[in-house]
Amino acid sequence: MQNLPLPVLNPALFDDVARWFCQIPHSATIGLEFVNGERGRATLRLPYNTALVGNPRTGVLHGGVMTSLIDTTSALSVFSLLAEREAIATLDLRIDYLRGATPGQPVYCTAECYRLGRQIAFTRATAYQEGNDQPIAHGVGTFMRESSQAQLGSKKGG
Amino acid sequence: MVQLENLQAAKESGDYSRLIEQIPYAQLLGVVMREDQGQPLFELPFSQHNIGNEHLPALHGGAIGGFLENAALLHLVWARESSEVPRTIDFSLDFLRSGKAQSLYARCDITKQGKRVANVRMTAWQEDESKPVAVARAHFLLS
Structure with a gap:
């Protein structure tokens, strides 16, 4: 069943959040673009940009950019399962860098929210490039739901 | 592997900006490095383009992660006195508080350095070092 795609649960909410995510100042700075959404999944694209390079000699993208791409796509995959708007916050994100991205080509990230709990959402994501079956990076994340009420400790802590 | 130029000159002068200029993504974020109590201290001065949530406002989680990864890489270059920039194998990031619209600081600690692999811990904070925004x-x- 998991491979049979359904539309996102609330298309109006999802489209709104997808647009918002790509317009966030940091997302706009690195140039994130929305590609696709279905129930439980989201895909974003990061066009190649020399300002995002980690190694000027080879032109390979910096690993840190992959963190933004995977974090944002993973969060969006959670919204594909939500009926109503709520704030979510990344609790943790673990990324495995499998190989360098080929310079000059966009990087895609597809994330799946494979478990939406009442309080916590669990995601996994793959970053890859067109024409190459070998992924660039894998990411696993957890997100806190309704984070606007808890604010990750910001009210009492910092 | 990337070779950074002018490492020795940067160490002698305490001005690491020429080193950071050689990493485009570190430059884009606006990473600043200096020595404090004999160890590198990293700063991400507040910038509008690192915002993730305009309503709060809060720093983007990805920008925090990118900052910490750059900090760890530069810390390793500094500690090893090697101009070679290591390659990241894996990166695990815990977000503890939202990052406010102000400077973010980071320190790194090399937990273990082997011949081929190093393990590094990173902590990012804003006003109070004992209240981290994120650890990684x-x-x-x-090699």
Whole structure:
């Protein structure tokens, strides 16, 4: 069943959040673009940009950019399962860098929210490039739901 | 592997900006590095383009992660006195508080340095070092 795609649960909410995510100042700075959404999944694209390079000699993208791409796509995959708007916050994100991205080509990230709990959402994501079956990076994340009420400790802590 | 130029000159002068200029993504974020109590201290001065949530406003989680990864890489370059920039194998990031619209600081600690792999811990904070915004750990390939 998991491979049979359904539309996102609330298309109006999802489209709104997808647009918002790509317009966030940091997302706009690195140039994130929305590609696709279905129930439980989201895909974003990061066009190649020399300002995002980690190694000027080879032109390979910096690993840190992959963190933004995977974090944002993973969060969006959670919204594909939500009926109503709520704030979510990344609790943790673990990324495995499998190989360098080929310079000059966009990087895609597809994330799946494979478990939406009442309080916590669990995601996994793959970053890859067109024409190459070998992924660039894998990411696993957890997100806190309704984070606007808890604010990750910001009210009492910092 | 990337070779950074002018490491020795940067160490002698305490001005690491020429080193950071050689990493485009570190430059884009606006990473600043200096020595404090004999160890590198990293700063991400507040910038509008690192915002993730305009309503709060809060720093983007990805920008925090990118900052910490750059900090760890530069810390390793500094500690090893090697101009080679290591490659990231894996990176694990825990977000503890939202990052406010102000400077973010980071320190790194090399937990273990082997011949081929190093394990580094990173802590990012704003007003109070004992209240971290995020902590991370990563493995880096050294050769």
